[in-house]
Every structure is written in C-alpha cells, then in structure tokens.
Amino acid sequence: MDRARGEFKAAGVGLMLIGQATPRQAAQFRRRQGIQLPVLADEGRVSYRAAGAKVANMSELFGPQSVSKGLVAGARSRRIQTRTVGDAAQLGGSLVVRPDGNVAWSHMSANAGDNASPEEILAAAVREVVA
Amino acid sequence: MPAGNKPSAPSRADELAEIVLPDHECHDVRLGDLWSERPAALIWLRHYG
Numbered sequence: 001m002d003r004a005r006g007e008f009k010a011a012g013v014g015l016m017l018i019g020q021a022t023p024r025q026a027a028q029f030r031r032r033q034g035i036q037l038p039v040l041a042d043e044g045r046v047s048y049r050a051a052g053a054k055v056a057n058m059s060e061l062f063g064p065q066s067v068s069k070g071l072v073a074g075a076r077s078r079r080i081q082t083r084t085v086g087d088a089a090q091l092g093g094s095l096v097v098r099p100d101g102n103v104a105w106s107h108m109s110a111n112a113g114d115n116a117s118p119e120e121i122l123a124a125a126v127r128e129v130v131a
Numbered sequence: 132m133p134a135g136n137k138p139s140a141p142s143r144a145d146e147l148a149e150i151v152l153p154d155h156e157c158h159d160v161r162l163g164d165l166w167s168e169r170p171a172a173l174i175w176l177r178h179y180g
Contacts, residue, residue, distance in 0.1 A: 014171030026155040040152040050146040052139045092175035097144045097166040106140030121172050128170040
C-alpha cells in the first residue's frame with residue numbers, strides 16, 4: 001500500500017493506515033516495514049468497530065483460502081511475518097469516504113486472506129474524484 | 132463485531148468522523164478531517180507484524 005502512496009496523492013485522494021496498537025508500536029512498524037505513510041494507532045479498536053471490521057473465527061483465520069492468500073501475499077511483498085502486535089483475530093478492511101461523509105466504496109475482510117489490492121482501492125477512490 | 136459474523140461497512144462515516152486517534156508521532160488526528168476536503172481511503176490493518 002505504501003508503494004502506491006504517490007498515485008493516491010497524484011489523484012488528489014487522502015490515504016491513511018490505521019493499526020491496532022500504540023503510537024510507539026505504530027512507529028516501530030513503520031520503521032521495520034519501511035513505510036512512509038502515516039499510521040494511526042487505535043489500541044482500543046474503536047475505529048475498527050465503527051468501520052464494521054470483523055473478528056475472525058478459527059476457520060476464517062486458518063482456512064485454506066486464508067492460508068493460500070497469505071502465502072501469495074508474503075511472496076509478493078517479500079516481507080517476512082514478524083511477531084504479531086494486537087489481536088491476531090481482528091481483521092481489517094478499507095473504506096473510501098466522500099467529503100459529504102458517505103462511504104463510496106468498502107471492502108471489509110471476510111477472512112484473513114481477504115484483502116483489497118491497492119489498485120482496487122485506488123480505482124474506487126479515483127472514481128470519486130472524477131465523479 | 133463478534134467472531135464469525137459477516138463484516139458490514141457503514142453507509143455513512145458519521146461515527147468514524149468523530150473518532151480521534153494518535154498517529155505514530157502521538158499527534159491527534161480526527162478521522163473526519165481526513166475527508167473533509169477530498170475523498171480519502173482508510174485502510175485498517177489486520178495487525179502489525
């Protein structure tokens with residue numbers, strides 16, 4: 001996602017990452033992953049609940065679909081999974097929000113391997129700029 | 132949201148807009164300010180690691 005930040009900026013779309021830990025842990029995560037985007041720290045997961053993010057059950061965490069997508073994502077990013085910070089069962093997701101507060105597009109994860117690609121998110125956001 | 136339920140995003144971001152979170156430098160950010168002037172994409176990470 002961080003690699004696509006220039007395309008979001010060029011399109012006039014804001015982009016923000018939110019993680020479930022402390023500001024210090026967010027800073028460590030940025031350094032370790034080489035991320036330049038800002039990361040918000042939501043240790044209490046208040047925004048996760050407001051966004052409708054799901055807490056996965058065992059099959060949604062370790063089912064074939066989740067595992068296979070996780071392996072592909074790891075190979076693509078060439079990054080190694082390190083120690084998990086936060087609730088491992090908490091899933092994430094993505095929203096594109098218009099200036100009027102309407103949610104124009106969403107993809108909240110249904111399982112651990114269900115993530116929208118940066119291209120999908122950017123395309124949805126650019127549609128809002130053009131509209 | 133309880134485990135096993137289908138995820139459901141809100142149709143409006145009013146509840147999200149009022150949430151204030153610290154960034155990685157401990158500066159408070161009100162989420163609604165992110166999309167007040169232009170569309171914004173928000174990405175909730177599954178976890179750090």
